[in-house]
Amino acid sequence: AQTVTQSQPEMSVQEAETVTLSCTYDTSENNYYLFWYKQPPSRQMILVIRQEAYKQQNATENRFSVNFQKAAKSFSLKISDSQLGDTAMYFCAFKNSGGSNYKLTFGKGTLLTVNP
Amino acid sequence: AAGVIQSPRHLIKEKRETATLKCYPIPRHDTVYWYQQGPGQDPQFLISFYEKMQSDKGSIPDRFSAQQFSDYHSELNMSSLELGDSALYFCASSLEGTGSYNSPLHFGNGTRLTVT
Numbered sequence: 001a002q003t004v005t006q007s008q009p010e011m012s013v014q015e016a017e018t019v020t021l022s023c024t025y026d027t028s029e030n031n032y033y034l035f036w037y038k039q040p041p042s043r044q045m046i047l048v049i050r051q052e053a054y055k056q057q058n059a060t061e062n063r064f065s066v067n068f069q070k071a072a073k074s075f076s077l078k079i080s081d082s083q084l085g086d087t088a089m090y091f092c093a094f095k096n097s098g099g100s101n102y103k104l105t106f107g108k109g110t111l112l113t114v115n116p
Numbered sequence: 117a118a119g120v121i122q123s124p125r126h127l128i129k130e131k132r133e134t135a136t137l138k139c140y141p142i143p144r145h146d147t148v149y150w151y152q153q154g155p156g157q158d159p160q161f162l163i164s165f166y167e168k169m170q171s172d173k174g175s176i177p178d179r180f181s182a183q184q185f186s187d188y189h190s191e192l193n194m195s196s197l198e199l200g201d202s203a204l205y206f207c208a209s210s211l212e213g214t215g216s217y218n219s220p221l222h223f224g225n226g227t228r229l230t231v232t
Contacts, residue, residue: 035220043204045159045223091158095221101172102147102212104221106158 002027002094006107013082014115020067021077021110023092029053033095034068034075035104040088048090051075053097082114118142120224122207128230129197137192137227141209147171148190149221150182151206159206165190166212197231204228 003026013019025034036048051059051068059066063083067076079086089111093104121140129135141148147166151159161174165184176182179197184190194201205228208221 033220037223043153044225045206045208047220047222050220102166102210102219103149103161103164103172103174104159104208105161108158 002029002032002096002105004092004094004105004107006092006110008110009108010111010113012113012115013079015082015084017082018078018080019082019112021079021090021092021112023075023077023107025073025075025092025094027073027094029096031097033097034066035093035095036064036066036075036077037091037093037106038086038088039091039109040085045091049077079112084114084116086112087114088112120207120209120222122205122224122227124227125225126228126230128232130232131197131199133197133231135194135197135229137194137205137207137229139190139192139207139209139224141188141190141207142222145188145209145211145222147210147212148184148188149208149210150176150190150192151208153204153206153226155203162192194229199231202229202231 005024032053034051038046049061063080089109091109092107149164150162153159162176164172168184182192204226206226208223210219
């Protein structure tokens, strides 16, 4: 079974600064997908960014980028130019690429607070 | 764009009562998932359906059952409710069929169940 570990329960950053959230995972699969989801106080689950394991290039979505290190099984999220609206719980998630097991396995989450 | 629709948004039940949660996936999505998220917890996978057939099962109590109907909507039935069932219940959908790849899960806004 896959496991996802987020070692930072809480983090804070000043507005306009950069912050990096850590995530490691464990799997015996060679191909899979990784995601970061954001859950603001409204408790919606919002997709932030995705990465395919077979792609070496790190994914980027505007101010959000990842550092994917497949050999180290590491998948960190960098938020640049942090905004107050980035305050949320961030979940790292793992998804198999095949078979019938498509569910997401989540980490415990990192609560990010952006301070003015 | 159409999103995952969940109803009701809030539900209050007493212990030992039953509850039914409904989910309407994004059109053409072939896979539906149910997750339970307790306060301060990460979402826990309950059950999933691919093309109306159960595809995977997680930590779903025997008191709970779910199904997906011919129109692809899904219902989670919860009986003999306990105080510990109070949580946010998410439905998500994705497209996993032939030709699809890297399909993220799209989440509904959740149903907040309170058992008193």
